Amino acid sequence: MFDYDSELARHHERLLEALGVRPGDRVLDIGCGTGRTTRDAARAASAGSALGIDVSGPMLARARREAETERLRNVEFVQGDAQAHPFPPEYFSLGVSRFGTMFFSDPVGAFANIGRALRPGARFVQLVWQAADRQEWHTAIREALVGGAASSVSASTAGDPFTLADPDLVAEVLTAAGFTAVDVVDVREPVRYGPDADRAQAAVLQLRMAKEWLADLDAASGERALDRLCATLDAHDTGDGVWFDSRAWLVGARRG
Template structure:
């Protein structure tokens, strides 16, 4: 399982700063993955609570095990779709998502469902990727594994990590869902794929995009692509990890 917590460590710090968690908060974590953000929120909000939701049962299972190992009794996880899950109405004081909202098939419907779960005045804070050409991790890996011209076809709904890259698109989706006071702030932080190039290679090959690009190649072309990827990872090995530049949007909205 890919280690998103290590990849997104710098972004995670920025997100926690923006949350401004307070004791007694009731936090909803959308697309929680293995639950790092949910658990950190639970600690900061105690004696409040945190609930994480994610489509992936393996990730939710790992999140539960980690919370138990850390002795957190005020955190819970549910496997489900935040777009349609029946959250308790007007219950949560804060909603958060660390790169988990770009994959909704219908963002307006999803944001409206999340909004109904928030108390009036509560914030919804999310990180989403900016455009693909602002992501060195995407452009460098793609250049290595799929060096031909980029396809002009759009990714199917629910599969595009850059679906909310346009601030106007995410703003319109949030306001269309009834949320207000939308604020979009640039976040410029690198991502890390491992402590060294060898382990970064193993990590990258767990990514869906990498598997799909290699899967389109014959055996000889695939080996050449892997050689190019090794060169790219070596070039980004700082001696303190393999880092690639990236840009995200920190998006904040409120339940009216």
């Protein structure tokens, strides 16, 4: 399983700082994955609680194991689609998502459903990726795996992670879903793919985008692509991990 917590450690710190969980908060974490954000929110909400929702059963199983290991009693995880899940109405005092909202088929409907779960005036804070061409982790790995054919390959794969890259669109969608006071802040932090190039390559090859870019290559082309990937990762190995530049939007809004 790809280690998103390690990859996004710098972003995670920025998100928690902006979130500002209070002891009595009831926190809703959308697209929680393996639950790092949910568990950290539960720790901060010592007299409250945190609920994480995700569609991935394996990720949630790991989230529950980690919560048990950490002896957190005020955290819960549920498998479901946040677009339509029947959350208790006006129950949560704070909402959060760490790159978990870009894949909605109906963004307005999804955010409206999330909004109904929040108390009036409650904050919703999320991180979403900026455009693909502003992500070195995307462009450099794509160029390595696709080579000279990169210009003819779609910049976004299935399950497009860049659907909320336009801040005006983000504001429009959230407003249509019933949110107010939308605020969008530029976040530039690097992502980490592993402690060294070898382990970074193993991590990259777990990613759906890498699998898709390699899928149509013949054996010889695949070998050349992996050689280019190895060289790219070596070039980004700082001695303290393999890092790539990235840009995100930190989006805050209030439930109307």
